[in-house]
Amino acid sequence: MTLTKKILLGMFLGIIVGIFLNLVTPQAYPTIETYILSPVGKIFISLIKLLVVPIVIVSIILGTAGISDPKKLGRIGTKTIVFFLTTTAIALTLAIGLATLFQPGVGNFQLEGAQFEGKEAPPIVDTLLNIVPTNPFEAMTEGNMLQVIFFSILVGFAISQLQGRVKLVVDFLDQANDILMFLVGVIMKLAPYGAFALIAVAIGGQGIDAILAMAKYFGIVLLALFAHLVITYGSAVAMFGKTNPITFIKNFSPALAVAFSTSSSSATLPVSMDVAQKKLNIPKSISGFVQPLGATINMDGTAIMQGVATIFIAQVYAVDLSMGDLLTVVLTATLASIGTAGVPGVGLIMLSMVLTSIGLPVEAIGLILGVDRLLDMTRTAVNITGDATCALMIAKGEERHAESYSEAIAES
Template identity: 45%
Template structure:
């Protein structure tokens, strides 16, 4: 027990990630045809543990976002700051998305993945129609906030939480009593996040073991050029672009930021869901990076909904790849159209299921490329989606830190402290003896 506690949660999660990948590859290599392995280990044990872990994270998203955001807005002394905070956040999210897709297209044009290849796919892709901008704005405002929470509609939850928090802030003494109750709720929910994070190594191991057992490496081989270009640009965005932007915007040491993001990065990689990773991203931003909850509770959920840097990178490379395979030469005007469409669509299609492929279909349609070309890349999309998600939440956190620094909402000492947040990861459950001692003490008193 003590030896386990000496190892940090981050290290345990990283070890579980490596062990899970190794286990999946070994089982796929030596037991691919074993019915026992498929039925009882992959679709049995690993499937149960991994699904329960992801479901537990998703269970926390709605109450955590709602309560944290209500607490943050209610605590704001200057309500005008909310508009300033929102403006900075959305502008930075759009800027990082535009940078991401620009780099992706530049690298893809230089390397030209798909050149000389004649790929044929039996799969079909039918693009769903993207909603109009007017409909997106209308849909941001819930008619039934309880239904919005039940369905996990993040934009509607954010809007209702903002309005509810503002109402608490201007309600005087009754608002103060409600705010105090929400603060208590927030503390309890963050403890629940900590509790679930401590079972994360088992969930990460199960998820990655199952994925790497099932993954089709043949698809990766046939799309190796496309796969490696997308992966390379994702790494550039996370390891170069974000640190440089953080240094330019805040003057903070980017190496500290990258180191403290490891845990959230692994969570995102394992779950392939920005929304499911919100509890971990929010915990990392507040406890390890030192961002005040009033800022992080707004920027992190918003980023998980509209910030799609990783997805934009995929779209940029996929557009060039599909154009190359089908023999289309894109003009400079068409390339600019791709950048603008993908950047604006990241906000315009926020909260829509399958948003990445819908946006890619929009981009291809705008420049006259065949939408059915998307079927060519679906085979490797699952693995790339894991890396894209990790890049997305890293961008969310970078923008959160930069905005917090500009607003004076960043604790510099916490940011620079390498031990920050480690104690918050510990779980101390009450034991029977200590409970009896407290009861006995109260009886004697």
């Protein structure tokens, strides 16, 4: 069996075990979860997270160094940011449209038990200013990915300008990259077991009752995620990436399975980069630059959840949102995708910002907490697909740019 099939089998068995524990032996679930399932899942996630910061540093330095032309680096960076912000706005618009059409919040919902204590998100300006680290080693220790990325880009730029004078450093980084990717392969052999444990905990902990109570909201978020995946990313892959979308998804499926299991774009980053480079044939320089940046600021799946959740909560409280309110939701959530990058619980923090901006009660987030863990798994898979789509699109664009430049030189 291929690794992807093993992971999918592990996920399927995890669903069966989770349902069994929740419905048949709920009294045994806490013990099994505490001593078997959670330790296995946490060990798997910890092993992957162990490699995240080293891989981000090495890949971005090599990626930036490989783009020796500052104009090319600026072009790729601009394309990346524009793609992420544009697709986030599209995701929000799609989510708001579907939620308005199907009205998941119309019905009888118990509001008394809805509780949520929102954490204050840092202002966007402060986040942008804090991108520049005062101590890069502290940023690495704390896992502040924006600061780590900024430092790595600076080092990569310096290497690109010094070129042959620092060949020893480049050789060291190349070999370090080989070591890290080998370790990714080793850890991925444990992925089926990690997927089994993580899915069993998610299903067993939430239960069927929570899912049924929020079935309409749950279904609309999944529909919006699927539509965004097929329409937005599928179109970008076909039109700009010059690749069959089905082939793209098939080749990228190992990373999608890990994303679904871990619910973490950062934790999935080593796997998604490895798959993008080996199976999608995206150059290391572009993959190493675009995907770590995307894992930090690209949150289309989260944006879809925010759009549907905002309309759902407004409908539950019978609040009519104006066109201005809807535009505020799109703008706030799009900017917040960068402004709250790297903050734990980023999805719910961003949602609390959006609700506050249009005057809806933040405690209403408690209504969706029951199914958010399951939806988080799906939207993480959508997030990393967006990162890979952007990397593929830019890679093909740079190929066309190089061909046009060569033709222009030949004609002159």
